[in-house]
Amino acid sequence: EAGVTQFPSHSVIEKGQTVTLRCDPISGHDNLYWYRRVMGKEIKFLLHFVKESKQDESGMPNNRFLAERTGGTYSTLKVQPAELEDSGVYFCASSRPGANTEAFFGQGTRLTVV
C-alpha cells in the first residue's frame, strides 16, 4: 500500500510568487490534514478535510493560504503571494474514515521563500 505522498519535495520561490503543494493521501482515507513547521518553531496544525469538505481550518495563518480537495482525493495547498515567513516544511497526513484513527504522515515539502 502506498503511503502519503507529497509533491514537490522541495520548492524554492521568490517572495511574492505563488506556490502550490500537492498531497496524495492513502487510498480510502477520507481524513486529510495539513501541518507545517516554520523555521525554529514546532509542527502546527493547519486544517482538516473530511472527503472534500473542510472540517476545521482554524490553523490556517491568513488568507494567502488556500487549500482544496476537489473530489475528495488529493489535496492542494496554495500560497499566494508567498512571504519570507512562509518558509518551512509542510506536512500532509491522512487517516481512515471516522474520528480517532491513526494518522499517517507524508515526507513533507520543504518550502523556501527568498
Place this chain on the structure above:
Amino acid sequence: LAKTTQPISMDSYEGQEVNITCSHNNIATNDYITWYQQFPSQGPRFIIQGYKTKVTNEVASLFIPADRKSSTLSLPRVSLSDTAVYYCLVGDAFYSSASKIIFGSGTRLSIRP
C-alpha cells in the same frame, strides 16, 4: 491537550537502551499517552500509545506509573537508525486524533557508533 515536557536532546551509543521521560502533570482521566517518531526529512509516525502500566510493541516499550503524571519511552538496543526526534503527546483519543495534534518540541535523540 495536556502540556508535556521532555528533554530537548539526548545522546547514546549503538546497542544501549535509551529511556526518554516525558512529564504531563495535568493529564486528564480520559487522556492517552502517545509517542511519535520523526526521522530526518520525513514526517512523524506513530510508534506507541498507552493509558497505564506498560505497553510493548516491536518498536518500543512505554512505561506509565500509577499517577500517570509522567511516562517513559524505552528503546532497547538502539542503532544508528534510531536517530530521530521523539514526540510525547497526551490526548483524549485512542490514536490521539490527527486533528490538531500538538507536537511540542520533542526530544532529539542522536545515536553514535
